[in-house]
Amino acid sequence: MATTYQNWIGGRWVPARSGGTRENIDPASGEVLGIFPRSGAEDVNDAVGAARKALDSWRAVPAPRRGEILFRAGETLVRCKEEFARDMTSEMGKVLKEARGDVQEAIDMTYYMAGEGRRCFGQTTPSELPDKFAMSVRQSVGVAAAITPWNFPMAIPAWKIMPALITGNTVVLKAANDTPKSAWNLVKALEEAGLPAGVLNVVFGSGSEVGTPLVEHPDVDLISFTGSNEVGSGIAFKAAQFGKRLHLELGGKNAIIILDDADLGLALDGVIWSAFGTTGQRCTAASRVIAQRGILDELTERLIARTEALRLGHGLEEGTDVGPVVNQEQLAKVDGYMDVARRDGATIACGGSVANVGPLAKGFFFRPTVLTDVKPKMRVAQEEIFGPVTAVIAVDSLEEAIAVNNNVSYGLSTSIYTRDVNQAFRAIEGITTGLVYVNAGTIGAEVHLPFGGTRGTGNGHREAGQAALDTYTEWKTVYVDYSGKLQKAQIDVE
Ligand code: UN1
Numbered sequence: 001m002a003t004t005y006q007n008w009i010g011g012r013w014v015p016a017r018s019g020g021t022r023e024n025i026d027p028a029s030g031e032v033l034g035i036f037p038r039s040g041a042e043d044v045n046d047a048v049g050a051a052r053k054a055l056d057s058w059r060a061v062p063a064p065r066r067g068e069i070l071f072r073a074g075e076t077l078v079r080c081k082e083e084f085a086r087d088m089t090s091e092m093g094k095v096l097k098e099a100r101g102d103v104q105e106a107i108d109m110t111y112y113m114a115g116e117g118r119r120c121f122g123q124t125t126p127s128e129l130p131d132k133f134a135m136s137v138r139q140s141v142g143v144a145a146a147i148t149p150w151n152f153p154m155a156i157p158a159w160k161i162m163p164a165l166i167t168g169n170t171v172v173l174k175a176a177n178d179t180p181k182s183a184w185n186l187v188k189a190l191e192e193a194g195l196p197a198g199v200l201n202v203v204f205g206s207g208s209e210v211g212t213p214l215v216e217h218p219d220v221d222l223i224s225f226t227g228s229n230e231v232g233s234g235i236a237f238k239a240a241q242f243g244k245r246l247h248l249e250l251g252g253k254n255a256i257i258i259l260d261d262a263d264l265g266l267a268l269d270g271v272i273w274s275a276f277g278t279t280g281q282r283c284t285a286a287s288r289v290i291a292q293r294g295i296l297d298e299l300t301e302r303l304i305a306r307t308e309a310l311r312l313g314h315g316l317e318e319g320t321d322v323g324p325v326v327n328q329e330q331l332a333k334v335d336g337y338m339d340v341a342r343r344d345g346a347t348i349a350c351g352g353s354v355a356n357v358g359p360l361a362k363g364f365f366f367r368p369t370v371l372t373d374v375k376p377k378m379r380v381a382q383e384e385i386f387g388p389v390t391a392v393i394a395v396d397s398l399e400e401a402i403a404v405n406n407n408v409s410y411g412l413s414t415s416i417y418t419r420d421v422n423q424a425f426r427a428i429e430g431i432t433t434g435l436v437y438v439n440a441g442t443i444g445a446e447v448h449l450p451f452g453g454t455r456g457t458g459n460g461h462r463e464a465g466q467a468a469l470d471t472y473t474e475w476k477t478v479y480v481d482y483s484g485k486l487q488k489a490q491i492d493v494e
């Protein structure tokens with residue numbers, strides 16, 4: 001019998017008001033892992049109400065005290081890391097060592113933001129007038145809605161929840177439908193750490209049944225969404241209409257540029273890790289390899305050999321390199337791109353099909369795929385596939401590589417492999433994505449630096465690092481005039 005889980009609203013674990021439920025399924029085996037609420041607008045309303053009610057007292061708690069709660073939650077995450085990583089692999093498929101990394105990223109973010117409880121710096125500057133003091137302080141925004149994806153089921157909720165909480169906001173989390181247990185584990189850790197009732201609430205359910213009423217709720221002040229461009233642009237439209245603050249983290253079409261002078265073995269390690277890690281389901285995944293012509297043949301040959309050697313399997317099994325994709329819909333989408341590739345004239349050099357024999361029969365497996373003869377304007381070189389597929393594009397020069405890299409509607413992550421420091425710096429300057437790596441893959445961002453992208457990848461905001469605080473706070477500028485007389489800025493200039 002699978003365990004039944006509940007929403008956490010106003011400090012209580014409660015079922016969906018409708019009584020509706022949904023199964024949490026292992027995408028590698030089809031096994032039912034748990035039963036979660038299938039919530040709706042009435043549950044969202046309860047959660048937002050609880051968050052609103054908790055707001056004034058939470059923002060009155062001194063930030064260092066808020067930080068202590070986060071530190072305690074971080075300790076639980078450390079203690080339960082292995083268990084939580086296993087839960088994650090079971091519910092979304094990524095191999096265990098990567099799931100451990102996901103939990104670790106949540107731990108890192110929790111500790112980092114807990115420390116902000118004693119920082120959260122503003123600016124103190126001289127005033128232009130005598131006997132006057134000028135400073136700026138951060139204030140919470142209000143009730144934050146965090147809408148999170150299944151590919152980083154603990155890290156990304158932590159990226160949103162931790163900065164929101166430390167800066168005094170209350171939160172309603174809508175966890176991804178495919179990964180409720182990881183969100184539940186994170187929320188439970190915060191509950192056990194002593195977070196007061198209503199400060200964080202989690203409502204399980206789908207985008208249309210929970211996400212939409214949450215975005216539209218008049219008592220939600222701020223929305224942070226990570227997911228598809230299609231859903232993100234719909235949210236942007238509503239946020240504008242209802243006057244809500246919005247942070248968006250959407251798709252990517254990231255490239256690894258490999259120049260003729262690169263260390264090819266190192267570059268291949270980066271491509272394999274970045275293209276097929278998390279089964280290619282990262283917004284930072286390297287779905288393009290932009291190769292200079294001098295190394296093209298050798299690179300392609302070695303890339304195909306290494307890709308064909310990758311072992312598909314259950315992410316909990318020793319020796320598995322690549323797990324399943326998350327669900328049937330994603331599998332069909334990735335498979336559909338093989339026809340698109342063929343029609344446009346690309347070559348499927350390896351992989352290119354669903355793997356469903358033997359132990360793989362019960363899961364959603366797709367063979368790691370390398371596409372060659374790809375031209376920069378082909379759909380497979382422009383659109384986010386979000387699966388274990390990478391496309392090799394040939395270029396003649398660094399300048400052409402940079403132009404091809406930048407010429408997509410996304411702008412998240414790029415990496416360049418070269419041993420020439422001049423070329424590296426020219427690339428750093430010319431690349432227009434939000435993240436740039438030199439001699440490392442496109443994945444693996446660290447939590448204390450800004451994370452996000454240009455163009456269609458987002459709406460200009462960043463998460464993680466100090467930049468995250470800008471999403472979750474309002475600036476309050478304070479002037480204290482202790483001269484005892486009327487002093488006029490810009491007027492009393494003599
Ligand atoms: C994402 O793919 O949505 O840099 C986030 C990385 C991870 C986070 C990825 N630290 O790939």
